[in-house]
Amino acid sequence: MKRSKTMELGVGLFMLAGILGLLFLGLRVSGLTFTMPTDTFRLEANFANIGSLKPRARVTMAGVTVGRVTAIELDTDWYDARVILELDAELEGQLSRDTTAAILTAGLLGEQYIGLTVGGDPEMLVDGDTIRDTQSAIVLEELIQQFVSNMVSD
Amino acid sequence: MIDSPLVEVKGLHFSRGEKTIFSGVELQIPRGRITAIMGPSGTGKTTLLKLIGGQLVPDVGRVLIDGHDVHALSRKALFGLRRRMGMLFQSGALFSDLSVFENVAFPLRVHTDLPEAMVRDLVLMKLQAVGLRGARELMPSELSGGMARRVALARAIALDPDLVLYDEPFVGQDPISKGVLVQLIKKLNQALGLTSVVVSHDIPEALSIADYVYVIADGEVMAHGTPTSLDVDQDPRVSQFVHGEPDGPVPFHYPAPEFYRDILNQEGRS
Amino acid sequence: MIERILGLGRRGCDVLEALGRSALFLAQAAVGVPSREGWYLWLRQMHFVGVLSLAIVIVSGLFIGMVLALQGYTILVDFGAEQALGQMVALSLLRELSPVVAALLFAGRAGSALTAEIGLMKATEQLTSMEMIGVDPLRRVVAPRLWAGFVALPLLTIGFSVVGVYGGYLVGVEWLGVFEGSYWGNMQASVDFIDDVGNGMIKSLVFALVVTWIAVFQGYDLVPTAEGISRATTRTVVYSSLAVLGLDFVLTAVMFGGFS
Numbered sequence: 001m002k003r004s005k006t007m008e009l010g011v012g013l014f015m016l017a018g019i020l021g022l023l024f025l026g027l028r029v030s031g032l033t034f035t036m037p038t039d040t041f042r043l044e045a046n047f048a049n050i051g052s053l054k055p056r057a058r059v060t061m062a063g064v065t066v067g068r069v070t071a072i073e074l075d076t077d078w079y080d081a082r083v084i085l086e087l088d089a090e091l092e093g094q095l096s097r098d099t100t101a102a103i104l105t106a107g108l109l110g111e112q113y114i115g116l117t118v119g120g121d122p123e124m125l126v127d128g129d130t131i132r133d134t135q136s137a138i139v140l141e142e143l144i145q146q147f148v149s150n151m152v153s154d
Numbered sequence: 155m156i157d158s159p160l161v162e163v164k165g166l167h168f169s170r171g172e173k174t175i176f177s178g179v180e181l182q183i184p185r186g187r188i189t190a191i192m193g194p195s196g197t198g199k200t201t202l203l204k205l206i207g208g209q210l211v212p213d214v215g216r217v218l219i220d221g222h223d224v225h226a227l228s229r230k231a232l233f234g235l236r237r238r239m240g241m242l243f244q245s246g247a248l249f250s251d252l253s254v255f256e257n258v259a260f261p262l263r264v265h266t267d268l269p270e271a272m273v274r275d276l277v278l279m280k281l282q283a284v285g286l287r288g289a290r291e292l293m294p295s296e297l298s299g300g301m302a303r304r305v306a307l308a309r310a311i312a313l314d315p316d317l318v319l320y321d322e323p324f325v326g327q328d329p330i331s332k333g334v335l336v337q338l339i340k341k342l343n344q345a346l347g348l349t350s351v352v353v354s355h356d357i358p359e360a361l362s363i364a365d366y367v368y369v370i371a372d373g374e375v376m377a378h379g380t381p382t383s384l385d386v387d388q389d390p391r392v393s394q395f396v397h398g399e400p401d402g403p404v405p406f407h408y409p410a411p412e413f414y415r416d417i418l419n420q421e422g423r424s
Numbered sequence: 425m426i427e428r429i430l431g432l433g434r435r436g437c438d439v440l441e442a443l444g445r446s447a448l449f450l451a452q453a454a455v456g457v458p459s460r461e462g463w464y465l466w467l468r469q470m471h472f473v474g475v476l477s478l479a480i481v482i483v484s485g486l487f488i489g490m491v492l493a494l495q496g497y498t499i500l501v502d503f504g505a506e507q508a509l510g511q512m513v514a515l516s517l518l519r520e521l522s523p524v525v526a527a528l529l530f531a532g533r534a535g536s537a538l539t540a541e542i543g544l545m546k547a548t549e550q551l552t553s554m555e556m557i558g559v560d561p562l563r564r565v566v567a568p569r570l571w572a573g574f575v576a577l578p579l580l581t582i583g584f585s586v587v588g589v590y591g592g593y594l595v596g597v598e599w600l601g602v603f604e605g606s607y608w609g610n611m612q613a614s615v616d617f618i619d620d621v622g623n624g625m626i627k628s629l630v631f632a633l634v635v636t637w638i639a640v641f642q643g644y645d646l647v648p649t650a651e652g653i654s655r656a657t658t659r660t661v662v663y664s665s666l667a668v669l670g671l672d673f674v675l676t677a678v679m680f681g682g683f684s
Binding site: 007008010011014015017018021022024025026028029030031032056057058106111113 | 467468470471474475478507508511514518576578579580582583585586589606608609610611612613614615616617620621
Binding site for chain 3: 204207209233234236237239240241243244245247248249250260261263264265306309
């Protein structure tokens with residue numbers, strides 16, 4: 001059978017483009033990264049209420065993304081939410097013990113993320129430690145309820 | 155064994171839906187000869203070829219090719235048997251996405267592992283036999299009807315089959331192409347020792363090359379014999395068909411109520 | 425009344441019979457033993473159904489992405505949430521629009537052509553003559569087309585998504601002035617590779633199978649006349665569009681409907 005080089009090239013390029021497109025969807029659109037697991041360290045933080053925080057949400061420090069939420073589970077000892085964070089390895093031993101973790105919202109309806117603020121403790125957090133000082137998500141309904149009950153009691 | 159017929163059709167019944175096409179057809183096709191199967195249009199001549207080729211299964215009856223019951227074979231054995239058959243379709247049925255060369259090479263590539271050089275030699279030989287060696291680079295869409303049929307003939311004989319089935323080879327051809335095809339069928343039959351079955355209603359052409367003729371009508375074999383014996387056959391139906399008379403036992407008119415009554419009938423008008 | 429019920433029963437039997445026949449047909453065609461020849465036939469069909477459909481898919485993807493961004497922006501800006509534009513564009517594309525619209529375009533562009541091509545091969549007795557030569561047309565003609573469609577449509581869907589996201593970027597960021605960082609950042613935070621890209625791909629694979637299957641079966645099963653071919657081509661487009669939209673609902677309900 002007669003073979004046509006341009007056709008073979010066309011199909012080859014087509015399939016290559018498909019694979020590159022999938023790569024684009026992975027890296028650029030869904031934000032996958034090829035970082036090694038050794039490049040991160042784990043911290044835990046317990047929150048009374050996580051609002052609508054989801055796994056893979058960003059963890060930021062002064063607005064800069066420094067890690068991600070890897071898992072959220074119910075802590076059956078305290079009946080609050082235990083959030084596992086994975087942070088850049090270069091921050092290991094750099095965050096003080098009294099670092100605060102707060103669940104923040106990007107804009108009024110934006111996604112929720114965790115903001116870290118360092119404190120002044122001379123001791124530093126290492127892999128597997130727990131952040132004690134946390135601030136739960138602001139739940140809009142609770143705010144309104146509070147506001148209304150304040151109005152009523154006034 | 156040499157004298158036993160290559161193809162035997164025994165007690166063949168076939169119907170399509172409600173319509174009975176064959177009711178007890180008996181045929182014997184001798185080896186190394188050209189047998190013509192003739193009959194008016196619509197008597198299922200093409201269907202008969204498809205039954206012989208194993209594409210259709212009869213309701214009752216058997217088709218034996220060289221002693222093998224075509225319809226009792228496994229799919230694989232049937233495909234093996236078809237290697238020994240070539241079929242020339244009414245439209246030529248060339249593969250429209252392949253060139254003339256590749257069309258003729260197709261059966262060779264499918265059934266053999268011959269080296270490319272040998273495939274080329276064989277294809278050129280077959281194309282030379284039908285006089286179209288120079289057209290090998292053309293695509294089927296660039297061929298005239300007669301040329302397409304000749305290429306299809308080259309493809310049908312590519313594997314040197316024992317049996318070649320021709321489905322209406324002369325239909326829609328100009329007199330020159332008809333002449334060429336008549337010559338080709340005759341020559342190939344002699345040169346390759348083929349057994350040929352020609353289904354046709356082109357009487358002069360078919361009679362001129364056939365060694366033996368079957369006339370089929372109304373689902374049965376109406377007459378059979380050599381061309382000369384059929385020419386003088388006394389049966390009015392046979393003589394009407396062979397001599398091409400417009401009216402006779404096969405009526406000119408489609409069944410209808412009497413003409414004057416139809417004309418005078420006012421019901422149809424409003 | 426009895427007549428009607430009888431008629432209904434007959435219709436039902438016809439439909440079931442056609443379904444059974446097409447399932448058998450799919451099974452026979454799909455298990456063709458791949459050979460070197462088969463590989464090349466597949467390549468040729470990939471060119472036909474894939475490469476040649478690329479242009480229409482890319483252009484449509486670009487426009488759909490642009491429209492999504494434009495419409496999304498006017499709604500989101502009322503809530504001050506225009507930074508969520510990237511998220512909206514990417515999720516609607518990946519989960520719904522890319523698989524569905526690409527499949528519909530594919531049915532119109534490649535599916536109808538497959539039906540007409542196979543139908544014409546049937547009408548000109550090419551399939552019969554292939555069988556007489558001792559080659560199974562299911563393997564030689566149908567299988568390469570089936571597999572090419574199955575591979576090509578997911579690739580086209582990826583292309584559609586990529587171009588659509590870029591089209592959304594053009595309108596949202598370049599024209600309407602959404603902050604570039606929040607366009608991509610919001611998108612990356614909300615799109616999950618497995619849940620969104622992966623499920624979209626699964627949809628696309630299902631649609632690819634269904635559309636190509638309908639197309640080649642309609643071609644193979646048609647009445648070999650000019651009218652038969654035109655009817656079968658129409659049927660291919662109608663049936664595959666309905667099948668794609670119906671299946672999309674089912675798949676969405678299973679994947680994103682929270683039945684887990």
